[in-house]
Amino acid sequence: MNLEIRTFTIRDASPEEDEQRVAGFLRSVEVERIDTAYADGAWRVLVHFRDLRSKEESAQIETAIQAALNAWRADIARNLQVDKETVLPGTLVVEIARYAPTTEIELSVIANAAGVGSTVREHGADIVRVVRQTMEDLTG
Numbered sequence: 001m002n003l004e005i006r007t008f009t010i011r012d013a014s015p016e017e018d019e020q021r022v023a024g025f026l027r028s029v030e031v032e033r034i035d036t037a038y039a040d041g042a043w044r045v046l047v048h049f050r051d052l053r054s055k056e057e058s059a060q061i062e063t064a065i066q067a068a069l070n071a072w073r074a075d076i077a078r079n080l081q082v083d084k085e086t087v088l089p090g091t092l093v094v095e096i097a098r099y100a101p102t103t104e105i106e107l108s109v110i111a112n113a114a115g116v117g118s119t120v121r122e123h124g125a126d127i128v129r130v131v132r133q134t135m136e137d138l139t140g
Helices: 015-026 052-080 090-099 104-113 117-121 124-139
Strands: 004-011 029-039 042-051
Touching: 004 015, 015 029, 015 042, 029 052, 042 052, 052 090, 052 124, 090 104, 104 117, 104 124, 117 124
Parallel strands: none
Antiparallel strands: 004 042, 029 042
């Protein structure tokens, strides 16, 4: 989720109206930083923020990917008669959901960074398929 920037002007001539506009905006975002400067009879307000809707959408996508991967690994574990952690560690499920890799190369980078690169070699294509399908289901 990228940081965004928006600029507001609070005019000396009508500060109440301008302040209400800024306040309404601030209630709808996650503020990272606010910078101000005064020039030419008005305050300039520069707001660095993250859009809460984007944050909520990202959280929903992560949750859906985690659920799909957990169901997939439980099914594979049952078929192989092994523990689901053997198929795919829960910590890696969280990282995969966070980054949503759509290729086996992206998946291997995530797995190697997590120190469990060998875990995904056998099921890499299936894991990527689950991630892609989940994202398609959410956006389709």
